[in-house]
Structures are given as structure tokens and as C-alpha cells.
Amino acid sequence: MTSRWADSAEDAAEDARRKADKEEKKRVKAKKQREAEEAQQAAAAAATTQTNGHAREEDADTERPAKRRRLSNSNAGQDTPTPPERTLLRAHVPPWQPCRSVERFDRLNHIEEGSYGFVSRAREEATGEIVAIKKLKLDPARDAGFPVTALREIQTLRAAKHRHIVDLREVVTGEGEAKEDVYLVMEFLEHDLKTLQEEMEEPFRPSEVKTLLLQLGSAVEFLHAHWILHRDLKTSNILLNNRGELKLADFGMARFVGADPAPANLTQLVVTLWYRAPELLLGATDYDASIDMWSLGCIFGELLTKQPLLQGKNEVEQLSKIFTLCGIPTQTTWPAFKTLPNARTLRLPTTSSASTQGSIIRSKFSSTLTNAGVTLLNSLLSLNPANRPTAKAMLEHPYFREDPRPKPTAMFPTFPSKAGQEKRRRHASPNAPMRGAAPGLQGEVDFSSIFKGREGEEKGGGFALKLV
Amino acid sequence: MAPITAPSHLANPLATSLQLETSSSQLDGVPSDLEDSVRYETARLIQTAGILLRLPQEIIAQSIIVLQRFWVGPDGGSMLECDPKDAAAAALYLSAKPSAHPVSPRQLLTVFDYLAAIRGDFAAAAAGAGELKPDRHLSEGDYEAQRDRLYKTESCMLRVLGFQTHVALPYTLCINYLQALEVFQTTEGSLVAKRAFAHLTSALLSPQSLYLTHQPSALATASIYLAAREVDVKLPEVEWWEVFDVDREELGFLVVALTSLAGFAVEENRKWGRRMVPLTTEELRAEIERQRMLEAGA
Numbered sequence: 001m002t003s004r005w006a007d008s009a010e011d012a013a014e015d016a017r018r019k020a021d022k023e024e025k026k027r028v029k030a031k032k033q034r035e036a037e038e039a040q041q042a043a044a045a046a047a048t049t050q051t052n053g054h055a056r057e058e059d060a061d062t063e064r065p066a067k068r069r070r071l072s073n074s075n076a077g078q079d080t081p082t083p084p085e086r087t088l089l090r091a092h093v094p095p096w097q098p099c100r101s102v103e104r105f106d107r108l109n110h111i112e113e114g115s116y117g118f119v120s121r122a123r124e125e126a127t128g129e130i131v132a133i134k135k136l137k138l139d140p141a142r143d144a145g146f147p148v149t150a151l152r153e154i155q156t157l158r159a160a161k162h163r164h165i166v167d168l169r170e171v172v173t174g175e176g177e178a179k180e181d182v183y184l185v186m187e188f189l190e191h192d193l194k195t196l197q198e199e200m201e202e203p204f205r206p207s208e209v210k211t212l213l214l215q216l217g218s219a220v221e222f223l224h225a226h227w228i229l230h231r232d233l234k235t236s237n238i239l240l241n242n243r244g245e246l247k248l249a250d251f252g253m254a255r256f257v258g259a260d261p262a263p264a265n266l267t268q269l270v271v272t273l274w275y276r277a278p279e280l281l282l283g284a285t286d287y288d289a290s291i292d293m294w295s296l297g298c299i300f301g302e303l304l305t306k307q308p309l310l311q312g313k314n315e316v317e318q319l320s321k322i323f324t325l326c327g328i329p330t331q332t333t334w335p336a337f338k339t340l341p342n343a344r345t346l347r348l349p350t351t352s353s354a355s356t357q358g359s360i361i362r363s364k365f366s367s368t369l370t371n372a373g374v375t376l377l378n379s380l381l382s383l384n385p386a387n388r389p390t391a392k393a394m395l396e397h398p399y400f401r402e403d404p405r406p407k408p409t410a411m412f413p414t415f416p417s418k419a420g421q422e423k424r425r426r427h428a429s430p431n432a433p434m435r436g437a438a439p440g441l442q443g444e445v446d447f448s449s450i451f452k453g454r455e456g457e458e459k460g461g462g463f464a465l466k467l468v
Numbered sequence: 469m470a471p472i473t474a475p476s477h478l479a480n481p482l483a484t485s486l487q488l489e490t491s492s493s494q495l496d497g498v499p500s501d502l503e504d505s506v507r508y509e510t511a512r513l514i515q516t517a518g519i520l521l522r523l524p525q526e527i528i529a530q531s532i533i534v535l536q537r538f539w540v541g542p543d544g545g546s547m548l549e550c551d552p553k554d555a556a557a558a559a560l561y562l563s564a565k566p567s568a569h570p571v572s573p574r575q576l577l578t579v580f581d582y583l584a585a586i587r588g589d590f591a592a593a594a595a596g597a598g599e600l601k602p603d604r605h606l607s608e609g610d611y612e613a614q615r616d617r618l619y620k621t622e623s624c625m626l627r628v629l630g631f632q633t634h635v636a637l638p639y640t641l642c643i644n645y646l647q648a649l650e651v652f653q654t655t656e657g658s659l660v661a662k663r664a665f666a667h668l669t670s671a672l673l674s675p676q677s678l679y680l681t682h683q684p685s686a687l688a689t690a691s692i693y694l695a696a697r698e699v700d701v702k703l704p705e706v707e708w709w710e711v712f713d714v715d716r717e718e719l720g721f722l723v724v725a726l727t728s729l730a731g732f733a734v735e736e737n738r739k740w741g742r743r744m745v746p747l748t749t750e751e752l753r754a755e756i757e758r759q760r761m762l763e764a765g766a
Binding site: 026033086088097146170179182227255397 | 471472473476477478479480481482483484485486487488490495496537543561562565566570572573589590616618619622623625626628629630631632633634683710713714715
């Protein structure tokens, strides 16, 4: 042991020596372990090659027959039929290991800066795989240590392995001086729905909206079934790859909730304003999965029109926009409304005529949606949280079964990726038809002369080309 | 049946055989029996602090398991680099943080400071015999220094664990299994449940780190098997444990491990007597030195 008063250079040398010593010991241990495992495997292999049952003595140790207690001897004399082998459920959860280094990744380009992290695109050196890396903004003094939001994001993402939820591959840290830096390594997707919609000329088609909504709904159903609330569903948190696959991301607001009883005193400061459910705006702290369903309704509306559905500038305006669209809550439509903390200070119009104060969703979307579609949107945007469907119920809605059917993901159009730094290519030749509704013909177009003189030849059961 | 491959409410990540074979502390020169004593003592420290902080047993159990994960393996935390009592505080802080019962650094550090002052008699402290008065407080300077150390230890712990703080516990499964076995229909049903819970809580202190080597379903099953025998309640005359995905061999191992725990605790008591189990790296170094001199003398 070194003396406490030894000079620092010696100390450092001693430290380094100890470190090296320890590394060496670790290496030797690991090697021994490997050798032992190999020996065991070799022994097992040797045992299986000995077919005539004369197992060597040392094999007998490792190849013990499974003990099974005999419970009754009543038919010991007879030929007892061997009971079928019972298979027991086994768990193989990957073990933990210390965070690896971020230096294994080459950073390619910056994607975006969120409220608590920078996201960039990177390539893993060893495999060449492209990933997205989110550097967490850490400030121990402000966050009381490691931020609880990041802790929850990691825990919920780890628990949420689903094809429509972004895969958290690992958590890595910086090296040396920067070892306190923490990065989340996630799969990379080319687009987020918000940026994509801003670039698109036309909104998604009805069949595409259905596919997107089904994928998103299945992710939300999975989360809710696993006791996770996302609490920040919005188009910028929904990623899309070039194969039409949607994945839900950004779990910075997510948390586990028990079911029975639901935890009281959850924070009401969740969900980006435009997607925030009315009960949250009214100060509820005992909300449940239905706040995510409200956000889904907002996203549904946004996908149809390419415009966020309810763009309030502040909480009050947001609430007023909600009431304008969905109607004024009444004692019958939302009995618990009056008990919410902020409802007392609200002054609502007093006349109770349903025609002037009901929902205008139906009239607003009747041109873009079928009857079933409007019914679904209406139910997702129910003021009373109890009337919103669960994610599971949403997925079973008739809207998804009627024509036009959800478009297969493989048939989705591809777009240049902003995050991947792809630019729209300009071609000298005419562009391929742009996606979206077929462009209408502008102004008066006179095609009457091109078939001139053919009228005599083409009579009877031909086809008629109709221009509207 | 497809195996469970992701951490869930039913399954934990378990320690690998390499992790179980050696630890960072042992590589640094801590004898393995001393390491066992420190692990036992830090688990008791967390249990007592958790009771004083009025935290649910769920969070206490999670933090003891998180701390065990931290100590295990050649890449784990070393007791000679990180004060064991700081690691215990960080584990409790970390487990409470995302739960419905977070604790502030000030609450936590005050309780740990109190427990350091009364050293040793955790059972009395947990029973409320101690004098933890509401006016007890740390000086501002002490508080800030300890708080910064707490944050440092917390981030070190997260790095060592690769942020794997997920812990599934056997308590609710245990109730579930007892219901399935219709134990509550007997008059001693709740007694069996109490005994089983007691075994599960004691198992947190096991030097064998049972929660790092066995899944919650196995622990719950073994605790029921043992409790039913102690209370003398009859369970089905078939291999009922297989219904809960536990084979006979694993059940037998766990029952023996659970039974041997009392002996270990008595032995620890005898070994340390009135002496304190070292809970800082400095105390630990002194203890290693003391043992070396004793050996040299003998």
C-alpha cells in the first residue's frame, strides 16, 4: 500500500501499475473461463459421440440424468407410458455490461436538436451500420443527478421492443474526460412525419393514412398493454423509413403506470400543446391512457389535411380551439368536467342548443373522410376521456376495413431524406408523376379536334374519355 | 414455448458465470468473505434507510438488487474505488427516482448520515427505537459535498450497469401463485403468504446473490414451498412447481439457499460482534491490513 504522503507522480505511477495489474488479472480470468467452457463443450461433444453408453467417469458428472421424483408406485410392474416431456418457459434476458464507448461510431451529420438532446446520424465503425445517436443534455445540479426523464426513456424503450417502436440498441458514454456524457444509440429512420409533411405537396392519401394510423395504433396498443404512457405523441416524434414503416420515437415523457389504482398526482405538464388532451389543459393529475388517444386523434386529423389540427398559441387558446371543434362539454357529455381544477374559472356560453355547440368535426371532414372515418375521429377527439376508444378498440374500427384498404407498406412512395441529407434530384426530363391526387387540368383545354374524323370509324361499344 | 427475451415484469437480466466468478473488488484485493460481509451490510443499510424514508418495500428491494449488480463481475464497481455506503445511497436514490416515491438528496443524505452515526444497530433503527428527529440536519457544506458525491456515484453506477436498472420482483407473483394453489382458502393461508414474503425479503441479503442468479418465478415458488412446509399447509401432491416454470433441481437449490440464510446471519453477527463492518474504502483498507497482520502473527 502506498503512503498517503507519497508524491503525486509516484502515486500516479502506482495507480497506473495497479490498473494494469487489474486488467491483466481480468484478462487471465476471462481466458480461464473461456478455456473451461471450451473444455466443457469438448467433453459434451465426446459424450455424445460415445454411442454405446459406456460413458467415461468424468462425463458421468456433467451428464447426470434428470432426477424425477416418482410419485406413486402403483403401476410400477406394468409398462408405464412415459409422460410427455413438459417444457418450462425460460427467460433469456441479455445480461448487463458496462456502457461501451461512443468512439466506436463515426458521426456523419446533425439531424435535430430536441429539448433535451442533440440527434445525429452516425455509422458504427465495426459493422458499417447507420444509426441515430442522441446525446443527452445533462446538468446534475439542475436535474438532481441523472435526469429522471432520460432514466424513464431508457427504461421504457428497453421494455418496448416492438416493430413500430424505435429500437434502442444501447447506451454509450464518452471516453476519458468526457466519460460523463451519455448517448442513446437507436436505429436510424429517414424521415419524421412532421418534416416529411412540410415537404410534401399533397397530404397522404386515404389508404396511406390508414396504414400509418394502423402502425401507430399498434405501437400505442403495445405500450398501453405494457403499462407505459407515451405522453408526447406528435408527428415530429413519429419516424418513417423508405419502406413505409412507421416507428414511434422520443420517450422522454413516457413513464410506467400501474393499473389499479392508477397513480394519482402525475404531472399535468405533458404532451406538446397542440396534441394535449382537454383534461390535461384543465389540470387533471389522475389521467390515463386516454390522453395518448386524444393525441392520436390530433395526428389523424393532421395526416388528412397536412396541417396540425389544433394550433393554439397558449393553453387558453388551445382549449378554446378544442371547444370550437369538438363542442362545449355538458353535464351529460362529460360529467366529471366540472370537478377539474381549472374548470371552475372557465366561463362557457350558457345556451344549450346542440346545433350551435356540438362538434363540427363531421362537417369539417365530410369531404375527406367516409362516415366510418368521421365516427372514429370523433370518438378519438371525445372531450370526455372515458368516451375515447382504447388503442385496441381503435385498431378494430370498421374504418380500416372499408375501401380504400390500407396501402401495403411496400407500395409506399419514397421521399428524399432530410435527416440523411438527400436532396431532391432535378431532372431535365419530365418528372415522374408527383404523388398525391392526380393534378386537375388547368383552365379550358380543348381536345375536341384530336379525334376529328374518327367519329365515323369508332361507333358503338367503344369507351368514352371523360374530362372533368 | 418461446423464451422471454426482453426484460419484463416477469424476467430480469441475470449475472453471467464470468460475472459470478470474480468481482472487481476481489481483483483489487478484497478477500471474498470480507466482500460478502460488506455486501450483506450494505443491503441491510439500504433496507433500514428505506424503512426510515418510508419507501415501499418494492423500491427497497429494487435498490438492493441494483447494488448487487453493481458489485458483481470483473467490470463491476470496486469497493476500494467507491465507498460502499455511497454506493448504497446511490442505489436507493436511483431506484426511487423514476418511481412514484422519489426522495430528495437532502432526505436521503440525512438518513444515511444518521445511520452512519448510530452504526450497526440497524434493526433497532428500523423498529423506530432510534432518535431520528425532524430537526436533524446536515450542515450546508457537508450537504453540498455529499450531494455532489451522490451524483457522481449515481452516474458511475449507471455506466457500470450499462443503464440496466430494470428489476422484476417476485412478491406479486408469489401472491398470484398462492391464489392459484388455493392456499388462501385454508385458515393458515395468510400466514403462509407472510412467511413466503419474509423469505423473499431475507433472500435479498443472501451472500449468494439469489436475485442475480434466479428469475422471480423461481424465487416465488421456492418461498411458497418453504413457507407451506413451515406452516404445515398441504400443497398438491404433484409437481406443482412446474406449472410456474421451475424444475425440481432449481427448486431444491433455492430452498436450501433460503434455509441457510439464517445461519449466515448468525455467523456474521458472531464474526463482527461489536466491531463495525467497514463501509468506506478507508475502513476497508484498514480491515484488510488488520487481517493481513493477524495472519502474519499467527
